[in-house]
Amino acid sequence: MTFxxxxxxxxxxxxxxVVCVAALAVAPVALGFSxxxxxxxxxxxxxxxxxxxxxxxxxxxxxxxxxxxxMFGVGGFVAGRLMLMEPPAPAPLAWLAGGLVAGIFSxxxxxxxxxxGPYFSIATIGVGxxxxxxxxxxxxxxxxxSGLSLPIDADMKDRLYWWGLGLAALVVAAxxxxxxxxxxxxxxxxxxxxEAAADVGVNETFYQDxxxxxxxxxxxxxxxxxxxxxxxxxxxxxxxxxxSIAFVLMSVIGGVGTVLGPVLGAIVFVLLRxxxxxxxxxxxxxxxxxxxxxxxxxxxxxxxxxxxRLARFVRRRGEPRESLA
Amino acid sequence: MLLAGLYATMAxxxxxxxxxxxxxxxxxxxxxxxGAYLGWVLHGxxxxxxxxxxxxxxxxxxxLGVIMYRLLVRHLPRGAAGGPASLLLLFGVWxxxxxxxxxxxxxxxxxxxxxxxxxxxxxxxxxxxVNRLAVLGIxxxxxxxxxxxxxxxxxxxxxxxxxQNADSCTLVGIDVERIYTITFGIGTALAGLAGLLSxxxxxxNPGFGSGELLKxxxxxxxxxxxxxxxxxxAALILAxxxxxxxxxLPSYLTAAVGFVMLVLVLVLRPGGLFGQRVLG
Numbered sequence: 001m002t003f004x005x006x007x008x009x010x011x012x013x014x015x016x017x018v019v020c021v022a023a024l025a026v027a028p029v030a031l032g033f034s035x036x037x038x039x040x041x042x043x044x045x046x047x048x049x050x051x052x053x054x055x056x057x058x059x060x061x062x063x064x065x066x067x068x069x070x071m072f073g074v075g076g077f078v079a080g081r082l083m084l085m086e087p088p089a090p091a092p093l094a095w096l097a098g099g100l101v102a103g104i105f106s107x108x109x110x111x112x113x114x115x116x117g118p119y120f121s122i123a124t125i126g127v128g129x130x131x132x133x134x135x136x137x138x139x140x141x142x143x144x145x146s147g148l149s150l151p152i153d154a155d156m157k158d159r160l161y162w163w164g165l166g167l168a169a170l171v172v173a174a175x176x177x178x179x180x181x182x183x184x185x186x187x188x189x190x191x192x193x194x195e196a197a198a199d200v201g202v203n204e205t206f207y208q209d210x211x212x213x214x215x216x217x218x219x220x221x222x223x224x225x226x227x228x229x230x231x232x233x234x235x236x237x238x239x240x241x242x243x244s245i246a247f248v249l250m251s252v253i254g255g256v257g258t259v260l261g262p263v264l265g266a267i268v269f270v271l272l273r274x275x276x277x278x279x280x281x282x283x284x285x286x287x288x289x290x291x292x293x294x295x296x297x298x299x300x301x302x303x304x305x306x307x308x309r310l311a312r313f314v315r316r317r318g319e320p321r322e323s324l325a
Numbered sequence: 326m327l328l329a330g331l332y333a334t335m336a337x338x339x340x341x342x343x344x345x346x347x348x349x350x351x352x353x354x355x356x357x358x359x360g361a362y363l364g365w366v367l368h369g370x371x372x373x374x375x376x377x378x379x380x381x382x383x384x385x386x387x388x389l390g391v392i393m394y395r396l397l398v399r400h401l402p403r404g405a406a407g408g409p410a411s412l413l414l415l416f417g418v419w420x421x422x423x424x425x426x427x428x429x430x431x432x433x434x435x436x437x438x439x440x441x442x443x444x445x446x447x448x449x450x451x452x453x454x455v456n457r458l459a460v461l462g463i464x465x466x467x468x469x470x471x472x473x474x475x476x477x478x479x480x481x482x483x484x485x486x487x488x489q490n491a492d493s494c495t496l497v498g499i500d501v502e503r504i505y506t507i508t509f510g511i512g513t514a515l516a517g518l519a520g521l522l523s524x525x526x527x528x529x530n531p532g533f534g535s536g537e538l539l540k541x542x543x544x545x546x547x548x549x550x551x552x553x554x555x556x557x558x559a560a561l562i563l564a565x566x567x568x569x570x571x572x573x574l575p576s577y578l579t580a581a582v583g584f585v586m587l588v589l590v591l592v593l594r595p596g597g598l599f600g601q602r603v604l605g
Contacts, residue, residue: 062409064409064412111592112588112592115591118412119546121412122539122542122587123591123592126539126587126591129535129584130581130585133581134578241535252413282427285423285427286428288420289416289417289418289422290421291417292414292417293417296413300410
């Protein structure tokens, strides 16, 4: 495959991206973030990375996975175990290892990738739940239901903000490049019609494996950072079905298959969750359900679709009306 | 055998909806759970025997299905584009059902206990619970009724025709939308019935139904679509594998057997054991 630099990476887009990242990098110091705010933003960074990585598979290739928690958990626990070693592995190395193991783990899903649509989705539920049970049972590695406590000092926790920002920035850039490159077009072709894509020479098996492994690696990395963020991990949470759903929800809320969508979705998700868990813990599942129903019925592109519609509306209002007369 | 009967009943509901509408009803587990709670409420507040409440539960879950179809599923794009959308939509319905159950009944485990819950009959040298025998009986009768409905009535013929080719059905004057609505209702009613029957045997909570959904899916895929015989046999295979897994695996992992089987079946025999056949 020849990789052509996408013409769409304009100077202004790149500039906006760099400015955003730089602003976020100095924000905690410049604006004097409280520990609470800083932690919340860090969590948002992690969720952005996870949602975007899910979106590579669920949005670009169109294979909706309900089992991404499996990779999240594998990455988290591998990183956690490495940090618990004597002497402890440096955190970034542990995260990287977690991501790589998750990526390799995902290659085991190779035979599943020829399933399409609902069959694939249901199979991922099976894999996700089976991993949860197996890893909870494997106490020697995951600590069973009592989980693992990680030795994370305040200094590390403090720096996690920038690690999270770095990861999120990388993933946003990668999503953008994938979307706009020939690779992105090939994925789109697979999404539209696998057989037709194969007929025009898109190696659908290879690309699906590739994207799935990439997605798993990033989700595994995110899991590792998340483990450091909470400094306590437990298989029921890391591998839980709710976590798999969270990746789906964030992308759907923001807009499946877009780049900015999952970013927005993840931010909304984190804020909403924080607010709901504090005020209405008993409603929060149902609210997501209602949100999902409304988005699918009325605005399948989520917030992104809403924004596009708004932009069209504003533009139309701004135009002179003569053409109608 | 008992498990097989339950699995078959659940799977028919899922398979019927998929066979006719090409939609995987992810809310199936939610409806199963709703059926269980409905039976529990009727038993608890009105003192209605779970077996007498069958028509009521079936009726209510049928209506639930009709509402779900009319209000939501009908508006989805048909065909391949509807795939992910319908999954997510019905998944949302499931979340709402689960949350409603948490709000109404709290997250505690519940059971339906009747005077005969602990009674047993001697049968072939061992004792079998009366309750379980009754559940088995109903679970055997249901597929037969369903088979007769699909084979012998006008409605059944119409459903099978729509499953084969909805466009030509419109041409010969079948109200396709109405058939879709009824099919969805029958599918959810079967789920409700399965939920009610399970509730007389197992304890349940609002999270009940997710494992059941996956098991139904295993059975549907394994048995091939629409063949009553295939589904029954597939349900039996799943039940037998599960029971034997309890003997060789640590108890905690037996729950994973269903999931592993699901993946294996999907990967190895996506067409089912008996090949894929259109309904009937």
